[in-house]
Amino acid sequence: MNISNSTELICFAILSIVVILGSLGVILLRNIVYSAFLLGGVFMAVAGLYLLLNASFVAAAQVLVYVGAVNVLILFAIMLVNKKEELKPIKSLQIRRILSAIVCSGLLLLLIRVDLTTPWDIPGPAAIGEQATERIGEHLFTDYLLPFELASVLLLMAMIGAIVLARRDVLVSDVGTGDSVDQSLIEKSNTPLLIDESSS
Amino acid sequence: MVISLGLTSQALTNPGIDLEFSFNQAIQGLGLSSELAHLIWLPLPMLLVLVAAVVGVLVTVWLERKISAAAQQRIGPEYAGALGVLQPMADGLKLLVKEDVIPARADSLLFTLGPVLVLIPVILSWLIVPFGQNLLISNVGIGIFLWIALSSIQPIGLLMSGYASNNKYSLLGGLRAAAQSISYEIPLALAVLAIVMMSNSLSTVDIVEQQNNAGLLSWNIWRQPVGFVIFWICALAECERLPFDLPEAEEELVAGYQTEYAGMKFALFYLGSYINLVLSALLVSVLYLGGWGFPIPVEWLADWLGQPTNAPLIQVITGSIGIVMTVLKAYFLVFIAILLRWTTPRVRIDQLLDLGWKFLLPISLVNLLVTASLKLAFPIAFGG
Numbered sequence: 001m002n003i004s005n006s007t008e009l010i011c012f013a014i015l016s017i018v019v020i021l022g023s024l025g026v027i028l029l030r031n032i033v034y035s036a037f038l039l040g041g042v043f044m045a046v047a048g049l050y051l052l053l054n055a056s057f058v059a060a061a062q063v064l065v066y067v068g069a070v071n072v073l074i075l076f077a078i079m080l081v082n083k084k085e086e087l088k089p090i091k092s093l094q095i096r097r098i099l100s101a102i103v104c105s106g107l108l109l110l111l112i113r114v115d116l117t118t119p120w121d122i123p124g125p126a127a128i129g130e131q132a133t134e135r136i137g138e139h140l141f142t143d144y145l146l147p148f149e150l151a152s153v154l155l156l157m158a159m160i161g162a163i164v165l166a167r168r169d170v171l172v173s174d175v176g177t178g179d180s181v182d183q184s185l186i187e188k189s190n191t192p193l194l195i196d197e198s199s200s
Numbered sequence: 201m202v203i204s205l206g207l208t209s210q211a212l213t214n215p216g217i218d219l220e221f222s223f224n225q226a227i228q229g230l231g232l233s234s235e236l237a238h239l240i241w242l243p244l245p246m247l248l249v250l251v252a253a254v255v256g257v258l259v260t261v262w263l264e265r266k267i268s269a270a271a272q273q274r275i276g277p278e279y280a281g282a283l284g285v286l287q288p289m290a291d292g293l294k295l296l297v298k299e300d301v302i303p304a305r306a307d308s309l310l311f312t313l314g315p316v317l318v319l320i321p322v323i324l325s326w327l328i329v330p331f332g333q334n335l336l337i338s339n340v341g342i343g344i345f346l347w348i349a350l351s352s353i354q355p356i357g358l359l360m361s362g363y364a365s366n367n368k369y370s371l372l373g374g375l376r377a378a379a380q381s382i383s384y385e386i387p388l389a390l391a392v393l394a395i396v397m398m399s400n401s402l403s404t405v406d407i408v409e410q411q412n413n414a415g416l417l418s419w420n421i422w423r424q425p426v427g428f429v430i431f432w433i434c435a436l437a438e439c440e441r442l443p444f445d446l447p448e449a450e451e452e453l454v455a456g457y458q459t460e461y462a463g464m465k466f467a468l469f470y471l472g473s474y475i476n477l478v479l480s481a482l483l484v485s486v487l488y489l490g491g492w493g494f495p496i497p498v499e500w501l502a503d504w505l506g507q508p509t510n511a512p513l514i515q516v517i518t519g520s521i522g523i524v525m526t527v528l529k530a531y532f533l534v535f536i537a538i539l540l541r542w543t544t545p546r547v548r549i550d551q552l553l554d555l556g557w558k559f560l561l562p563i564s565l566v567n568l569l570v571t572a573s574l575k576l577a578f579p580i581a582f583g584g
Contacts, residue, residue: 002235003235003238037310037360044353056340056341056342056346057342060342060346060348060349061349063349063352063353064345064349064352067352067356068349068352068353068382068385071356072352072359072378072381072382073382075356075359076375076378076379079362079363079374080375132341133341133402
C-alpha cells in the first residue's frame with residue numbers, strides 16, 4: 001500500500017466518523033443551535049467524501065449550497081427567533097418513538113438490501129478529473145434538461161411564494177385598473193417600517 | 201489526487217519554471233524515493249504562501265495607518281522602525297501577550313471556534329492565487345469556484361461568534377454580517393461567471409493566460425467594465441470594509457461580533473479581515489487586470505531584444521516580473537480600498553441590502569446576458 005492509498009483510507013475513515021457522529025449529534029443534542037452548527041460540520045464532511053471520489057465540482061457545490069446557503073439560513077432563522085419556550089409534554093410519546101424507530105429501521109434494511117443486491121463494478125470507471133465540470137454541464141443541457149428545468153421552475157415558485165409572504169407594503173388597489181386587490185393570500189399587511197419620504 | 205493531477209498536466213503542457221519538478225529531481229538525486237520527495241515538497245509552498253499572506257497583512261496594516269494619517273493630515277506611526285514600519289509587528293505582539301478573556305456567561309466552545317472558522321476559509325482560498333505560470337499551490341480545475349464556495353463558509357463563523365458572545369450587539373453584528381455576506385455573494389458569483397464564460401475555464405491560470413495575448417489591451421477590465429465594478433463593490437462588502445462595515449459599525453454596535461473578543465482571538469478576526477482584503481485585491485487583479493501579465497507581453501520584449509524566451513535567465517526574469525506585477529496590481533487595489541475607507545461614509549443597512557438585491561443583482565444578470573450574446577456575436581474578442 002503506497003502513501004496516497006493509505007492517506008485516502010485514513011481520510012475516508014475520519015470523514016465517515018465525522019458524518020455518523022455529527023448526524024447523531026444533530027438529532028440527539030438538546031441545544032438547537034449546537035444541532036445547527038453540527039449540521040454544517042456534517043455537510044462539510046460529506047463534501048470531503050465527494051472530494052475523495054474525485055468529484056471536486058460537486059464538493060464545491062455542496063459547500064456553497066448546503067453550508068453557505070442552507071445552513072446559514074437555518075442558523076439565521078434559529079437566531080432571529082431564539083426564545084425560550086416551555087413545550088407541553090406530548091401524549092403517548094413512547095408509542096410514537098417505537099413507531100418511528102420501526103419506520104427508520106425498515107428504511108435502513110431497504111438500503112442495506114439495495115447495497116447488497118446491486119452488482120457494483122469494482123473498480124469503478126476511471127476518474128475523468130478536471131473534465132468533470134464540463135461533463136456535468138453537457139448532461140444538464142442534454143439528457144437531464146427536463147429535470148433541470150423542473151427544478152428551476154420549482155425554485156422560482158418557492159421564490160415568488162416567499163416574496164408574496166414577505167412583502168409588507170401591499171397596494172390596496174391595483175395600479176393599472178384601480179380595482180381593489182384580493183389580499184386573502186397575505187397574512188397581514190403591516191405598515192411599512194420605513195416611511196417613504198418621496199411620496200409625502 | 202485531484203491536486204496532483206492538475207499539477208502534472210500543467211507541467212507537461214507548459215515548458216518553463218517548474219519548481220516542484222526540479223525540487224523532486226534534486227531530492228531524488230540524494231537517493232530518496234519519489235513519494236518521499238513529494239511529501240517533503242508538499243508543505244513548502246503552503247508555508248511560503250502562509251508567510252506571504254501574513255507579511256501582506258503587515259504591509260496592509262502599515263499602509264492603512266499611514267494612508268489614514270495622510271487623509272487626516274497627521275503623520276501616523278513614526279517611532280517604531282523607519283517610518284513606523286514595525287508598528288504592525290508591535291500591534292501583533294501586543295495582541296499576542298494580552299489576556300485571553302472569555303466572558304462569564306458566554307458559550308466558551310463556540311466562542312473559541314468562531315474566529316477559527318472565520319480565518320481558515322480565507323487562508324485556504326490562497327490555494328488558487330497564481331503568481332505565475334506554475335507559481336501557485338495547486339492549479340485546481342474548479343479554481344475560482346472553490347474560492348466562492350470557501351468564502352461562503354465565513355458567515356457561519358461570524359454567526360457562531362456573535363451567538364456565543366451572549367451580547368446583543370455581538371448577535372446583531374453576526375446577523376448583519378451573515379445577511380450582508382449572503383446578499384453580496386450572488387452578484388459576485390454572477391460577475392465571476394461572466395469572466396468564466398469568456399475564458400472557458402474555472403481555473404485561475406487559464407483565466408490569466410486568456411488575458412495575456414496583447415498585454416494591457418487584452419485585460420478583462422476592457423471587456424468587462426461593469427463586471428469589474430460589481431466585483432469590486434461586492435468584494436469590499438464581503439471584506440466588511442467601509443462603506444460596507446455595517447457588522448462592526450462602532451456608533452451602532454460597539455464592534456459588532458468582535459465586541460467581546462480580546463487578545464489572540466481578536467487578532468484572528470483582525471488577521472482574517474486583512475488577509476481577506478489582500479486576497480480580494482489579488483483576485484481582482486487575476487480576474488480583471490491580467491494577473492501576472494506585464495502591460496506589454498514579456499515575450500514581445502524578449503523578441504524585440506533578440507532573446508530566446510526559453511533561456512533560463514529570461515525564464516527567471518519573467519517569473520520575477522510576474523510576481524512583482526501581481527503584487528503591484530493587488531496593492532494598487534488595496535490602496536484604493538484604504539482610500540475609500542477613509543473618505544466615504546457608511547451606508548445604512550436598508551441601503552446596503554437595496555444596493556445588493558435591487559441594483560447589483562439585476563445589473564450583474566444583464567451583464568451576464570450581454571457577455572453571452574457578445575460571445576456568440578464576436579467569438580474572437582470574447583473567447584468563443
